[in-house]
Amino acid sequence: MDNKNVYEKFDWEQLQTKNLLNKIEIINEFIPDDVKSIIDIGCGNGIITNMLSAKYDVTGVDRSEKALSFVTTKKILSDAEQIPVKDNSYDLVFSSEMLEHLDDDSLNLAIREMKRISKKYIxxxxxxxxxxxxxxxxxxxxxxxxxxxxxxxSFKLNKLVKLFPEYKLLKYKTSGIKVRYYRPFILKLKYKFSPPISWIPYYWIHRNQRNTVCPRCENEFIFQYKFNLAATFFNLVNIVFSSKKPYWLIVLLENNK
Ligand SMILES: [Zn+2]
Structure with a gap:
């Protein structure tokens, strides 16, 4: 599935610095002292990219032209699978909230690219x-x-680290607002016994974020919600069997070479 057009239609201005302060702090803390050059793969509208450029030589990479229009550093229009830069050309390869958007094939290619481009850190x-x-x-x-x-x-620490066997884990941290996990088995039951219109309650998502673009047919629409007893029941069951955890996982890896 190629979501390219979805990202062109995405409202990039809704991503703002205030939502990322917590993460930006950790990123600043994690970047090792010997880093001079950084490539930010899947940089989006460049909130973090632009900030990093105050201290580092930064290049932003994104496949959305619209997103890149907000990026003030050096920038390259490219997907993550094949980036036109040389091997080992950046001290640190950085990627924030990008890998989870890729299908399995793209993910493998993107990880290979990250390793190829990184001189030392990811x-x-x-x-x-x-x-x-x-x-x-x-x-x-x-x-x-x-x-x-x-x-x-979906990534847990172990799964993420296993994708980089040639690297050692230097640091990791979880951060951000606490979000409840949804157990896959309970979710399966909910989807089996309730209609799609009752899957996401209004209070899960802010009202002005209910517009979306279908990745298959590119139909732009506002999704609706209708109360359903079974859906609500499974949401409550899930609360009993799952916990809340910080939304972000931030990991620093160093090449073993
Ligand atoms: Zn559709």
Missing amino acids: LISVPNGENPMKNSIQCPKCKHIYARSYHLQ
Whole structure:
């Protein structure tokens, strides 16, 4: 599935510094002293990229032209699978909330690229072991069901580190607002016994964030909510069997070479 057009239509201005302060602090703390050059892969609208450029030689990479229009550093229009830069050309390869958006094939290629480009370090931020299907919606036009966040991957610390066997884990931290995990088995039951319109309650998502673009047919729509007893029941069951945890997982890796 290629979500390219979804990211062109995405409202990049909704991503603002105030939502990221906690993460920015950790990123600043994690970047080792010997780092001079940074490439930010999947830099989006460049909130972090632009900030890093005050102290480092920074290049932002994104596949969305619209997102890159907000980036004030050097920038490259490219997906993460094949980036036109030389091997070992940046001290630190950075990627924030990008890997979870890739399908399996793209993920493998992106990780290979990160290793190829990095001279020494890789710094990654991803959602902390989330179940992205928890926020599933159905497109009213083509009936496709997808995660509202467009997340296709879920990472826990061990899974993430295993993708980089040639690297050692230097530091990691979880941070951000605490979000409840949704147990896959309970979610499966909820989706089986309730209609899609009752899957995401109003209070889970701020009202002005209810617009979305279907990744299959590119239909732009506002998703609705209708109360359903079974859906509410499974949400309550899930509260009993799952805990809340900080939303971000931030990991610093160093090449073993
Ligand atoms: Zn659709």
